[in-house]
Amino acid sequence: MLTVTLILVAFVAGVTGTWSPCGFSIIDTISAPRRRTTASCVAFAIGACAGGAVTFAFLARIGTAVRGTGGLHPAFTAPVIALAAAITEARNAAILPQIRRQVPEHWRRVLPLPVAVGLYGVLLGLGFTTFVLTFAFWALVGLTVLLATPLIGVAVGIAFGVGRALPVALVAPVAHLPVGRRIVDAMAQRPALVSVLRRAEAVGMVAIAVASFGVTAVGAATKVGAGTDPSTSGSVVVWTSPGGGIERDEGAATTAAVPPHAAVGGSMIAWRDGETVQVAQLSDLTEVFAVDVPGVDAIAVSDTWLVTRARVAGIDTLAVRALSSPDDVHTLATAPRASQLGRPALAGSELVYHVVSSAGSRIVAVDLTTSKSRVVRRSSSAIVTNPSVLGGTLVYDRQTDLAQVVEIGPLTTTGRDRVVYRTGAPAVHDVGHEPGYSHRTRTAQPRPAKWTLWTTALSTSRVYVTLLPRTGSARAAQLVSVSR
Numbered sequence: 001m002l003t004v005t006l007i008l009v010a011f012v013a014g015v016t017g018t019w020s021p022c023g024f025s026i027i028d029t030i031s032a033p034r035r036r037t038t039a040s041c042v043a044f045a046i047g048a049c050a051g052g053a054v055t056f057a058f059l060a061r062i063g064t065a066v067r068g069t070g071g072l073h074p075a076f077t078a079p080v081i082a083l084a085a086a087i088t089e090a091r092n093a094a095i096l097p098q099i100r101r102q103v104p105e106h107w108r109r110v111l112p113l114p115v116a117v118g119l120y121g122v123l124l125g126l127g128f129t130t131f132v133l134t135f136a137f138w139a140l141v142g143l144t145v146l147l148a149t150p151l152i153g154v155a156v157g158i159a160f161g162v163g164r165a166l167p168v169a170l171v172a173p174v175a176h177l178p179v180g181r182r183i184v185d186a187m188a189q190r191p192a193l194v195s196v197l198r199r200a201e202a203v204g205m206v207a208i209a210v211a212s213f214g215v216t217a218v219g220a221a222t223k224v225g226a227g228t229d230p231s232t233s234g235s236v237v238v239w240t241s242p243g244g245g246i247e248r249d250e251g252a253a254t255t256a257a258v259p260p261h262a263a264v265g266g267s268m269i270a271w272r273d274g275e276t277v278q279v280a281q282l283s284d285l286t287e288v289f290a291v292d293v294p295g296v297d298a299i300a301v302s303d304t305w306l307v308t309r310a311r312v313a314g315i316d317t318l319a320v321r322a323l324s325s326p327d328d329v330h331t332l333a334t335a336p337r338a339s340q341l342g343r344p345a346l347a348g349s350e351l352v353y354h355v356v357s358s359a360g361s362r363i364v365a366v367d368l369t370t371s372k373s374r375v376v377r378r379s380s381s382a383i384v385t386n387p388s389v390l391g392g393t394l395v396y397d398r399q400t401d402l403a404q405v406v407e408i409g410p411l412t413t414t415g416r417d418r419v420v421y422r423t424g425a426p427a428v429h430d431v432g433h434e435p436g437y438s439h440r441t442r443t444a445q446p447r448p449a450k451w452t453l454w455t456t457a458l459s460t461s462r463v464y465v466t467l468l469p470r471t472g473s474a475r476a477a478q479l480v481s482v483s484r
Contacts, residue, residue, distance in 0.1 A: 002211035003152055006143065007159040009204035012197055013136040014052070014163020019187060019194045022130045026120055026168050027184065029108055031175035036113050041169040043118035049161035051125020056144050056157030063148030078146050078212035085139035086205035089198045095135060125161040133194065136201040143208065151416055221421060221480040224248075228477045229343070230457035230464040231300070232390070233264040233282060237457065237464060242475045245271065250459060258285070265346050266303030268323070272296050279306060279323065289326045293319075300346040305368050307332070307344040307351055316341035318353060320368060332366060332373075343455055345388040350411075352376070352387040352394065363387045363396055365411060376411055386465075390458040395484070397453040397465070399426050404453045406465050408484055420463050421482050424449035426470070451478070458484065 017023060030040045088095075107116040123129045127137055140160070144153050174180035187193060224230075227241035235250040238258055245258035259278075262271035269282040277299055278290045295310035307320045318332040318341055335341045335355060342354030351366040360380035366373040376394060377384050387396040394411040397404065404426055409417030425448045451467035454477070458464070462481040469476045 002208065003155065005204055005207045005211055006140065006152065006156050009136055009201055009208065010052075010056075010140055010156045010159035011163040012201050012204065013132070013134050013140060014048075014160040014165075015167055016134040016136070016194060016197045016201065017124065017127075017130075017132045017164050018167040019133050019197075020130065022120075022124055023164075023168070024184070024188065026117070026124070027172045027175050029120075030113075030117060030168065030172035031180070037173050039114040040117040041165075041172060043114040044121040044168055045162070045165035047118040047121025047123075048125035048165040049121075049158050051122040052127065052157035052159070052161030052164070053125075053154045054157065055126050055128065056140070056153040056160070057150050058153075059141055059144040060148055060150040060153030063145040078143055079209040081139050081142045081146075082205045082209035082212060085135045086202040086209065088135040089205065090202040092195055092198055093135065095133060121161075121165065124164050125157070127160065134198060134201060136198075136205060139205060149416055149418070221482050224464065224479040224481050226477065227479050228466045228468070228474070229261070229263075229298075229455045230466065230479055231263040231265065231345070232457045232459040232464070233266060233268075235459065236264060236282070237459065237462075238262050238264045238269070239464075239466075239479050250462060261299075263299050263301055265301045266348070268301045268303055270299050270301035270306060272299055277306070277308060279326075288323065291321070291326050298343040300344040300351070302346045302348055305346060305349065305351075307346060309341055309344055309353075318344060320351070330371075333364070342385055342387070345457075347389045347391065350389050352389045352411075354385045354387055354396070356383060356385065361385060363394070365389070365394075374412075377414065386453070386455050388456045388458040390460070393458065393484075395420075395456050395458045395463050397456065399453065401425065404449060406453060406456065406463060406482070408458075408463060420484060421453075421465060421480075423451055423453065423467075426452055 026044065030037055107119060140156060144156055171180060171183055175184055225241060227239040227246065230237055230239040236247060237250060238245060238247045240260045245260040245262045246255050247258045248255045258269065259271040262269055264282055267282055268279060270277060270279045275292055275294050275296055276290055277293050277296055279288045279301060280286055281288065293308045293310055295312040296308050297311055298309040300307045304323055305320055306323060307318060310317050314337040316335040319329050320332050321329050333341060339355060339357040344351055344353045349368040351368055352363060354361060354363050360378060361383045362375045362378035363384055364373055365376045377396065383399040385397045387394055389411055392411050393408060395406065395408045398407055402425055404423050405419045406421040407417040408420050450470060452470050454466035454468045456463065456465050461484060463484045464479060464481045467478045467480060468474055
């Protein structure tokens with residue numbers, strides 16, 4: 001609903017942009033020679049769509065870059081922006097030109113007409129380089145940054161470009177005819193026409209404001225209990241508390257005891273006891289088999305696979321075995337002392353884990369049936385860790401200098417992740433200036449968080465994340481959940 005409304009408003013905003021000096025001059029430029037009109041219209045449309053896509057994709061990327069800094073969330077800010085734009089559009093409030101200079105006129109004298117018009121289309125599609133007679137454009141700028149989803153940004157930008165191009169493509173070929181002159185005269189002399197478009201934008205902005213209230217508020221977490229390392233199977237969530245393993249159904253308030261250091265997946269449960277890993281039926285803990293894994297410190301299980309992480313002589317190793325042949329072990333990955341392999345997470349035959357090294361961090365997905373692996377997330381400036389997967393959806397932690405966030409998105413598609421939980425900076429920053437020197441130009445210090453985000457789990461309705469205390473004992477760790 002929100003995305004569709006944004007696209008529709010962007011289209012109308014683009015159409016409204018025709019009511020400007022640039023809009024009228026483009027119509028006149030294309031129609032004047034009465035030749036190559038079709039090619040010029042096509043070039044202008046392509047340029048406008050390209051310019052719009054670049055602008056709004058870049059805005060979304062800005063939002064992606066700053067979304068972990070603790071800024072305002074769409075659930076609270078987007079309705080305010082949309083309603084403010086709706087009010088100004090409904091009242092036909094005057095808007096000053098963003099820039100006095102219009103498109104470079106000399107291009108049409110030194111370049112072939114389709115090329116010049118295509119470049120004009122790029123400039124008009126960019127939005128910021130020419131006059132756009134609508135507050136909706138500026139509202140879309142803010143909303144695109146807030147939503148921080150590049151694919152939505154591209155869609156909004158293309159819709160804006162199509163809106164800018166369509167009136168030109170319809171009017172320019174006939175502008176030299178009497179009917180065309182009447183259309184242009186009506187556009188220029190009858191303000192009621194553009195007023196109708198602005199009121200349509202106002203209605204769209206109200207719809208955006210209503211839809212924005214459905215954006216999940218970041219940080220609306222529910223405390224599950226003390227403990228770490230959650231895993232899920234259906235509606236069952238299992239974690240390890242200071243007193244032992246705990247199993248709870250999401251639809252019930254009661255809990256049951258299970259062995260500590262356990263993981264669930266499908267109809268199975270596995271736990272580690274020293275260097276022994278035991279696999280059993282989740283329903284009644286009937287043992288299926290037990291294997292010795294020297295140095296084991298993390299496990300994941302499904303109906304068909306068991307994955308273990310072991311650390312021996314400072315080297316992490318991930319190994320997998322089929323439940324049907326537990327003695328047949330295959331090494332999936334190893335990490336030298338300078339690197340770290342994350343806790344494995346399984347959903348059927350899909351395995352995910354993180355790798356952190358001095359060169360950066362990445363999240364790897366492995367299809368255990370084919371042994372094919374691929375990097376699904378990576379970063380050299382942030383730390384991406386502790387992934388979980390379910391039904392093609394990935395959840396993971398992202399840690400920057402300024403904040404820590406839990407993000408969720410499609411496993412194989414980047415650029416569509418959204419933040420579902422946010423907390424403060426992972427460490428205390430220095431004051432930013434030497435003693436005795438001015439502090440007026442120093443960068444503001446982000447407030448350090450009480451917790452460090454750690455292991456995650458994903459169910460059909462909830463995201464679970466471990467909160468480790470930044471200082472003090474790890475036994476004080478808490479498990480919280482948020483709606484996905």
